[in-house]
Amino acid sequence: MKETNPSSLFLTFCKYVLFNVTGMVGLSCYILADTLFIARGLGPDGLTALNLAIPVYSFIHGTGLMAGMGGGTRYSIQKAAGNTAAASRTFTTAVIASLALSFLFVLAGAFGDKALTSLLHADRAVFEMTRIYLKVILLFAPAFMLNNVVLCFVRNDRNPNLSMAAMLAGSFSNVILDYVFIFPLGMGIFGAVIATCLAPLISLGILSLHLLSAKSGLRLARPSHMVKSSAGILSLGLSSFIAEAASGIVMITFNFIILSLKGNMGVAAYGIIANLSLVVTSIYTGIAQGSQPLLSKAHGAGRQDSIRRVYLYAITSASVFSVAIYSLLSVLRVPVISLFNHSGNRALAEMAGEGILLYFTAFLFAGINIISAILFSSVEQARLSFSLAMLRGIVLLLPLTLLMSHMFGMTGVWLSFPVTELATCAVALLFVCRHFKKQRSHHKTGG
Template sequence: MIGLSCYILADTFFIARGCGAAGLTALNLALPAYSLMHGLGLMVGMGGATRYAIAQAGDRTARQNVFSHALFLAALMSVPFLAAGLAAPRPFAALLGADGAVIGMTVEYLRTLLLFAPAYFLNNLVLAFLRNDGAPRLAMAAMLSGSIANIFLDYLFIFPLGMGMFGAALATGIAPCIGLAVQSLHFLRGKNGFSPRRTLPDVRQALGILSLGASSFVLELSSGVVLLTFNMLLLRISGNVGVAAYGVVANIALVVIALFTGVAQGMQPVLSGCFSRGEHGSAALVYRAAVVTALVLAAAAWLLGSLFAGPVVSLFNREGDRELARLAVSGIRIYFVSFPFAGINIVTAAAMSAVVRPREGFLISILRGLVVMLPMAAGLAALFGTAGVWASVPAAEAVVLLLLPLIFRMGSKAGPDFSPLD
């Protein structure tokens, strides 16, 4: 997940150095489209892989049916993004808030990014299944290979070749293709327990996959919606420089959030396996280990962010814009307070889906991403301006954390007999 988040972080760094603050603003305006695409891919991948893990006690046909339905859903979902990249990148960019000053750069990045939609969806799908098919190291190698290639290609396309925003988007799009090439080794070696097969469509199977992956989708979708909302608020409060500062803060935070998502995804196969065997005590132990891991990572990220906010921001501020630096440094120090709360919330939402309690997972995700976050951002921005926008993230995450015991008690009667509070 660090590797995946570096797709965008590398873009942020190289675009900031090669295209300046205008390029950074254009990138941040385009990122909600990436979050939506990535979220849908995770929904199908995580939901399908959870079904696959639980079905491993059954026959091979059941497992193949799960993968075939997930593959069909991923292909179907990629079509609108591909069509938007081909036919309507400019209206899409305008919808995301791009104006005359940066719309050209935003369109250039969006068009290229969306044309690689099928690769993103297939990459997320196969990665999740690999982790549940005894090949987590290959999945990690695939993600890191794509990330390293993306960083190298970013530099090559933006600087020696002078391809600007198009080069950055092209490097980001090639990365999942390289990841898929590495993942293909699982099939070439004949170690795969899953492969597509001809099967009749089963609406219940498809809905089951989507329901178990819904919390992963909402997690990513909410990131995009929050990004879009914050962009709009900051455009009104501090203009394009505020959006550029948020681009720095959000993309550094993306790496830390990816750590929590990585812990959650690493936990899922183990937790689902324990649960399917009825080992609820072991499942609860796995969950607690994941929470402790997330908290340690959160503390380290907060400490590093607080100590080195200035030097880190300067890496993304080629033009030495003092206002951008002031806003971004303040943003890092306030925004990063959210990490301990976010780590627990993300891991807990994933744990609920992993033990077939998707309603609780969905509720946690939608509360932290939309229901609590958006009014908190609007209210605090009205009261405290830019500082209020930054503060809305830790405030919303803390509120959702306080609501977790209530969510568990509400769902305990309807779902399987498992609770992280056991």
């Protein structure tokens, strides 16, 4: 199979990654805007409530990505192989599967909001704010999940610029509505969460321009073998779900540990770090999601050299971003923290400052891990992708956090994340080297 011209491939990579990084950074402003405005409008208690509730959003977001990334990967491979009918069935199956799964979250929001708030250890001071945020986020799960699915398919249907525009439109509207609802209208935590929930609806409105376009390849078709097809799609996107769900599990675990060590003020400090972390992670996710259509297309067409080049471009980009971001945060951590510490609480500032210096060293390795997981998902190696996601999200991080917090207190909590990412990075690079070596051997023998 003839390989793509390297310079042309690099320019295409830059285009896809630029659009997706821009869009993902904008998308991450959903939560960052909530954090900033809630911190200023509702103080440390509001920040604590947000941080206790936000892990649930990770599960909603991750489930939508599982259907979207898995379906988008299969769609791109089928289109590259010229199987348009199968690609249409994949799109339809992914939409139906995401809506069916979202109904479970709606039920939890309608009937389980109080029980869930209690499970998250919200005390009397923050219970009601936490419950309100949880309930509304869960009831709007279909909008969040469908938005994730359509974003992924539009990107894989060769329209990354519209995906970016939709993500940015949703995010900017969230920022504006956050301010209006919290300050002039005085709607408190309810205003913040409603602003967040309206954002995916605005994004879907933008994405509908592609769905209604004559150039769109996205068509609804009668799905066949619905259960089997859904399982295949969800398995390819499982690493995306694990990454997001693990983020929620880790936040819950960190909250519990920090509550026992430093109380609500410690959780507020972690809330600042966790939400800054969302923005940084969105850059790596943008690089990974921008690379995915190119990786899947090359895989579907049998172009192994193109897969290796795109992966190299992606991890190089992530490494450059890592060094730049850590350097900037090290220098600017005091003014950054002050944005979320309007009352000038000294204990909050000191805890968050130490946390940033230690916690964010993880991102020197996290980008490689995220991109490697997407590589394996994109070339239908779901088992390897799942293994990396589990390793960095649960298998290593949870026991390390419990052990290191017991041994070193808050310093151990902050360091457990970078130690996990470093160990996972070593495993990821081993998996990648073995995969490419196997592919070269397979190509030479004419297999």
